[in-house]
Amino acid sequence: MQATRESDGLTLSSQELSRGVWIGILARSAPADLNRLASSFVLQLSWTWLKSPETGLVLVRGRIGGTGDPFNVGEMTVTRCALRLADGIVGHGYVQGTDSHHAKLAALVDAALQRDDENRTRLCRVIQELREIQVRRRKERCAKAASTKVEFFTMVRGENSE
Template sequence: MTQSYTDEFVDNAQNGSTARQGWLSTLAKAPASEVLKLWEAMVAPESQVLRPAETGMVMVRGRTGGAGNPFNLGEMTVTRCAIRLATGETGIGYVSGRDKTHAYVAAVADAMLQSPVWHDQVRHSLIEPLRQAYDVRRDAISRKAKATQVEFFTMVRDRKA
């Protein structure tokens, strides 16, 4: 039985760094339009920009056969941002592409998720809907790929004749 993305997050919530990796991953993988739509309904606390949203390149690495020797696959555009809430929590946001607003929102959400005051609200209003949408997209892609799967079989002939 496969474990859903949401179940994985809940199971890993005991380990703070793993939970943070989960919500940062969710914010980074979600389409900017979905993140911003959900973000509009939220009220964010005051924050100070430590590193304004900036766009750059990162090297994407792959592995031969998925687990073998690493190699440089190519470069990818990434936008990052860092902020600090008035209460002291520091948040970072890294997203693919050039959307500076998406990176800023991800940084503020990261900081809010570290705060006991804001954590539950952001998790229920932003992270969980994004995870559910991710699960739906992933399942649709999986079903589409499954529909094109070809199963091969071999018939064994009795050669005694």
């Protein structure tokens, strides 16, 4: 399966859809989007908790301009959990905020994507759609921020020139 986005020129094929990629997409997904797109595929799975959802803080680091020296921005809340499907596959969910249902859904999707069955193809499409939603929302935020950009010009006064 391969999907090409003409809007941003990015291609994400099933070979590129590694576990790290889909866990990142699930972590950044909006809870409502993940629930709407994936719950029908994963909520019927049989599973047990390895680690029930727990909320904690993580340190967020940033770089000025994306390239400068790293600095501590602050802390953010993260909810995580781990579960095991009946066939032994383990799924992990890490999400921003305190929504334990969101973390559970992310863990179920993670586990289901590791299986080689008919739901994997459907869930790959879900991941593609979540990614497209994230790209679109990011572009909308950037466009909104760009519309408020102000250019400042400095004029040199003639009396200070030597």
